Amino acid sequence: MLSAKSIKPGQSGQIEASVKTEGVAGKINKTITVVSNDPRQPQVQLTITALVEQEFPLSDQSLYFGAVPKGKEVVKELTITIPPGKKILSVESTDQNVTVKLVPGADGKDAKVVAVQRADAKEGYHFGNLVIKTTSASTPEIKVQVRGTITAAQAN
């Protein structure tokens, strides 16, 4: 976002940048290209870098069910690591074609998130999020994108 488009000599302006890190893990490197009428440098590159760490590390950042024929149930799972002293409260799916359940590990250090693309899912592309709620104040909610494509039923 830009403060003003015309800046007189000696005056200042600012460019406000914002980067979302939901569903992102590892190194991020974002570039903003500023184009102006400065004859010496008509383009300036601004960069934002960060190392995104997860308080609850996930084995997968998103789940893709693939393209499967209608009438077939597909199960995908991921493992979530739970830091000491923290708990997972619930897990829900915003995608009606996907049901999800939590299977806690024996020692409370991890849990499996098992997502099922329903056999009665409608034809077409679908997507949504698995919303995992936790007791952590800094990460109260984790979103994992789920998506898949249901194709026409296979003829027998």
Add this chain to the structure above:
Amino acid sequence: MKRFSLLLSVTMVAGVVSLLALENAPSIAFESSTKDFGKITQGQVLKHVFKFTNKGTGTLEIHSAEGS
């Protein structure tokens, strides 16, 4: 010799014109063009303000600022 001096004066005119153009030119100067947030926790929205000053003598026009 005549041709040479003509060429020289043309070059000089061109030089003066480009100097004039630069004299009334804007100059964008960022305090810093990079920002490293270091280690952060997933889910946070990273916000940063890049400040710049027009250190030239002409009005600076920002045409666009787009992220990758």
